[in-house]
Amino acid sequence: MALEMVTEKGAGEVSTITIGATKSSGGTRGKSITIGGQKALPFLFKDGLIPHKPVIAYEIWDVAPTDWPDDLKDVFGNVWKNPAAWAKMCVNELHAELLCLKTQGAHSDYGNKSAADEVAFIKEVLASVPVPVVIVGSGDDAKDNEILPACSEAAHGEKCLIGNALQDNYKTLVAAVMADGHNIIAESPIDINIAKQLNILISDMGLPLERIVINPTIGAMGYGLEYAYSIMERARLAGFAGDKTVASPFICFVGQESWKTKEAKAPVSEFPSWGARMERGIVWEAMTSVALLQAGADILVMRHPAAVEKVSAYIDSLMENRE
Amino acid sequence: MYIVGELINGMYTSIGRAIKEKNTAVIEACAHEQVAAGVDALDVNCGPSSRDPVGDMRWLVETVQRVTDKTLSLDASKPQVIEAGLLVAKNKVIVNSTTADIEKLEKLVPLAKQYNAGLIGLALSSHGVPQGKDQRLELAATIVSFCQDAGFPVEDLYLDPIVLPVNVAQAQMQGILESIREFKILAEPSPKTIIGLSNVSQGTAVRSLINRTFLAMAIAYGLDAAILDPKDSNLMDTLITAELLNNKQIYCDLYLDAYRKK
Numbered sequence: 001m002a003l004e005m006v007t008e009k010g011a012g013e014v015s016t017i018t019i020g021a022t023k024s025s026g027g028t029r030g031k032s033i034t035i036g037g038q039k040a041l042p043f044l045f046k047d048g049l050i051p052h053k054p055v056i057a058y059e060i061w062d063v064a065p066t067d068w069p070d071d072l073k074d075v076f077g078n079v080w081k082n083p084a085a086w087a088k089m090c091v092n093e094l095h096a097e098l099l100c101l102k103t104q105g106a107h108s109d110y111g112n113k114s115a116a117d118e119v120a121f122i123k124e125v126l127a128s129v130p131v132p133v134v135i136v137g138s139g140d141d142a143k144d145n146e147i148l149p150a151c152s153e154a155a156h157g158e159k160c161l162i163g164n165a166l167q168d169n170y171k172t173l174v175a176a177v178m179a180d181g182h183n184i185i186a187e188s189p190i191d192i193n194i195a196k197q198l199n200i201l202i203s204d205m206g207l208p209l210e211r212i213v214i215n216p217t218i219g220a221m222g223y224g225l226e227y228a229y230s231i232m233e234r235a236r237l238a239g240f241a242g243d244k245t246v247a248s249p250f251i252c253f254v255g256q257e258s259w260k261t262k263e264a265k266a267p268v269s270e271f272p273s274w275g276a277r278m279e280r281g282i283v284w285e286a287m288t289s290v291a292l293l294q295a296g297a298d299i300l301v302m303r304h305p306a307a308v309e310k311v312s313a314y315i316d317s318l319m320e321n322r323e
Numbered sequence: 324m325y326i327v328g329e330l331i332n333g334m335y336t337s338i339g340r341a342i343k344e345k346n347t348a349v350i351e352a353c354a355h356e357q358v359a360a361g362v363d364a365l366d367v368n369c370g371p372s373s374r375d376p377v378g379d380m381r382w383l384v385e386t387v388q389r390v391t392d393k394t395l396s397l398d399a400s401k402p403q404v405i406e407a408g409l410l411v412a413k414n415k416v417i418v419n420s421t422t423a424d425i426e427k428l429e430k431l432v433p434l435a436k437q438y439n440a441g442l443i444g445l446a447l448s449s450h451g452v453p454q455g456k457d458q459r460l461e462l463a464a465t466i467v468s469f470c471q472d473a474g475f476p477v478e479d480l481y482l483d484p485i486v487l488p489v490n491v492a493q494a495q496m497q498g499i500l501e502s503i504r505e506f507k508i509l510a511e512p513s514p515k516t517i518i519g520l521s522n523v524s525q526g527t528a529v530r531s532l533i534n535r536t537f538l539a540m541a542i543a544y545g546l547d548a549a550i551l552d553p554k555d556s557n558l559m560d561t562l563i564t565a566e567l568l569n570n571k572q573i574y575c576d577l578y579l580d581a582y583r584k585k
Contacts, residue, residue, distance in 0.1 A: 197575035200584065238573050245581045246573060 012242040013039045014249055014298075015210045016051075017183055019098065020132025021159035026181075029158060030130030033098055035213075035298040036249040041236060042294050043318045048240075053319045054293055056308055057098040057134055057301045058090040059255050062113065062121040063105035069265050071278040072303055083121055084128040091129040094308070100134040100301045101125055106147045107138035115150035122151045126158065134161040134251070134301070136185070141169045149176035156180040161251070161299075163187060164215055167198050174205045185251055187215040190224070192231045192246070199245050213299070214248040220257040221288045228252075232295040252292045255303030258285035286310040293318075324566055325364070325548035327396050327417075328357030329521060331387065333370015333379070342369055342379050350386045358391050360553035361583055364417060365391070367408065368398035377407040384408045396443070396550070402430040409438045417441035420483065423448045423462040428469045436475045443481045443517055444470075446502065452485060456498035459484050460505050467509045481517040481548055482506045488525040489533060496523075496537075503544040517548040535561035542569055 016037035021027025033055055039048030064080045065072075079085040083101075090096040101122060105113040122135060135151050137144030149172060152162055163185025165173045170186070177184045186202055188195035195214055203209045214235070218228040232250055239247030258264055263274070264281035274280060285307035289300050293315065302308050330353050333339040341349035354365055365387060369379035376399060384395060397408035398419040405418055420443035421431040435442040444466035446459040453459045463482045470480050484502035487495055507513045523537045524530035535558040538549060542565040553559060563582040566572055575581060 192573055193575045196573050196581060197577055200575065200577045200581050203584070204580075234573070243573065243581070245575075245584060 012240045012244065012247055013037060013049075014236070014239055014247050015212070015244075017161075017211065017213060017249055019134070019159060019161045019183060021157055021181075025159070027158045028126065028130075029132050031132075032159065033132050039240065041233075041240075042296055043321065045322050050322065052298075054298050054300065054315055055098050056096075056289075056311060056315075057100040057299055058094065058096045058308070059100045059102060059253075059301050059303055060086050060090065060125065061102050061104045062118060063111055065104070066110075067260075068303070069259055069277075069281060071264075071281050072259060074278075075305060084124045087125045087129045091131055094305050096131060098132055098134065098299070099125065099129065100136060102136050102138075103144075103147055103151065104138050106143045107140045108143070110138065112143075113147075115147045118147045119150050119154040122154050126155060132160070133158070134163075134185075134299070136163050141166070145169070145172040148173055152176040152180045152182060155182070159183065161185060161213055163213075163251075165198065165202060167194050167201070170198065170202060171205065174202050174207050177211075178205070178207050183211045183213060185213050185215045186248070187217060190217045190219075190227050190231060192234055195231070195235060196243075196246050199248060203245075209244055209248065212248045213251050214246075215251050215253065218252045218254065218257055218288075218292060220254070220261050221284060221291065222263070223257065223261060225288060225291055229291060229295040232292070232297070236296045249298035250292075250296055251299040251301065252289075252297045253301045254285060254289045254292060255301055258288050258307075259303055282306045282310070286314075290314055324542065324546070324562055324571075325515070325517075326362045326553060326562070327364045327366050327517075327548060327550040328360070328362035328553045329366050329519075329550045330357055330552060330554070331365055331383065332368040332398070333373055334368070335370075339370050339372060342373065342383065345382060347386050347389075350383065351390045354387050354391050354393075357553050358393060360556075361559065362393065362553045364394035364396050366396040366398045366419065366550055369404070376401065376404045380404050380408045381411050384411050388412065388414045394441075396441075402427065402434070405431065406434060409434065409440065412438070415440070417443060417481070419443045420445050421466065423465040425469075428466065428473075432470055432473045432475050435479075436473065441479045441481060442470070442475065443483055444514075445483045446485050452487065455495070456484075456502045456505065459498070459502040460509075463502070463506050463514075464509055467514055471510065477510045477514050478512045480514040482509075482514050483517050483519065486518045486520065486522045486537070488527070489523055489537075490526055500540055500544045503541055503546050507545055515547040516545065517550065518546060520549045520551040531555055531557055534558055538562055539565040542566060 014036040018034045020029040020032035038050040079089050103118045105111040161183045164187035186198045235246040264284045289311040333342050367383045369376050373379045394415040396417040396419045397405045399405050418435040418440050421427045422445050446462040484499050503516045524533035
């Protein structure tokens with residue numbers, strides 16, 4: 001008798017979310033991207049339908065980053081003072097399908113930019129490139145409540161993914177996202193209970209669960225990756241068992257976590273046995289991404305093109321097994 | 324937890340009258356309320372005083388499935404009454420119920436198989452109510468092996484250990500709970516377990532409290548399904564909390580809302 005594969009089939013599936021509106025659906029994007037909808041754990045095509053592949057978004061800031069290591073400056077240093085040029089480079093030269101626009105400059109430590117400045121940033125990028133966009137705030141709650149509604153309105157109808165909504169600061173962003181027809185990122189601090197709670201709070205305001213993407217908050221390899229992994233896996237399994245409140249796609253901010261690790265930043269002189277610094281950073285970002293893909297990541301927000309290239313090839317090679 | 328709403332039963336005065344007078348509005352409202360309260364299936368029983376149980380079952384099924392597509396649990400002791408319901412059912416159905424008596428099994432197991440229905444098997448026979456968990460297990464095993472021989476999928480079988488009123492059979496409560504766990508290991512894949520919950524408090528003064536306490540205990544023993552009053556919100560809160568403590572749901576502060584949102 002032939003060995004029979006044990007497959008697991010549940011009742012639930014991950015929410016399907018489309019980012020980006022084309023002309024026919026009221027926006028100006030050249031195409032849209034759909035994530036989620038899977039009925040099986042990552043790449044287990046025999047267990048259930050996995051209709052969409054994970055996507056990678058390049059991270060773009062409104063200001064030139066001052067804390068990104070030189071290896072990233074070598075790639076983007078010529079363009080990062082000009083977000084439109086940065087976006088064009090990612091789309092035209094690096095073939096980005098999705099961009100993540102971070103309004104970091106609104107933070108008081110990074111220039112305290114106004115809502116009008118950030119609206120100009122969003123509009124400029126949207127006018128420069130045709131890809132769908134993710135928009136994230138500066139991390140300063142009070143400031144984000146000022147600028148994100150303005151950015152949301154500026155991108156009205158473009159069906160962006162906007163974040164981050166937090167358990168103690170979600171109402172302003174939810175209201176803006178609902179008014180302008182976007183999707184929302186719900187961020188929880190590596191905590192499945194809060195992730196679930198926040199999803200319910202958001203949907204209680206009237207934004208359907210089917211428009212929420214969870215940012216589970218991740219740590220890079222060696223910096224708590226396994227905690228994020230286990231939470232993502234647990235949420236997924238509960239989602240497949242029928243719990244819609246945690247059956248959201250995941251967005252993982254891999255670039256920001258990987259490029260602040262010691263392994264990505266320490267000079268060769270400090271740790272000669274570790275090898276070339278640039279290779280370390282790229283490998284760290286790629287390895288963290290690969291692990292998170294296996295945990296169920298739907299969107300990876302990344303920084304270095306060489307890491308993106310490796311991870312894209314990895315995704316493609318696994319998706320080849322789809323029947 | 325698979326929840327079967329018990330309220331469409333001719334034993335209740337208002338439902339009994341509605342069946343007699345063919346008052347569809349009363350039955351529809353009762354179905355709606357139970358669906359809103361979160362049931363997975365609706366029990367339909369024309370009650371002991373029906374003079375035309377075959378006709379009444381047919382009318383009940385037709386009435387209920389006009390307003391909901393939830394599974395219907397066709398509840399009668401006479402096979403021909405259940406068959407009357409099966410003949411007109413468009414929704415998914417559960418045959419409620421067979422005993423371990425061979426003549427009932429021979430009639431109802433093929434019927435459930437033919438209609439792709441679930442089947443509730445009572446740990447009960449014409450010899451009477453089981454006295455102890457060994458008898459319960461023996462009766463349950465009889466039903467399981469009959470189903471296996473007849474090609475009826477055991478995972479669609481719901482075994483009921485027969486819950487007795489606490490004021491009648493207090494000494495049997497522990498054995499009834501242990502039976503729930505023992506039934507699960509009768510076959511692989513496991514049969515499901517179900518209880519008719521309200522019987523535990525029959526004739527007592529604090530019915531809701533006894534019902535929900537027993538349900539929490541049964542859930543701890545791995546109960547899969549219960550026939551109960553879904554409009555008892557304390558009972559439903561207890562059910563949800565017991566499932567949470569059994570690690571069937573992920574905790575969050577709004578876990579009661581979360582369960583009801585599913």
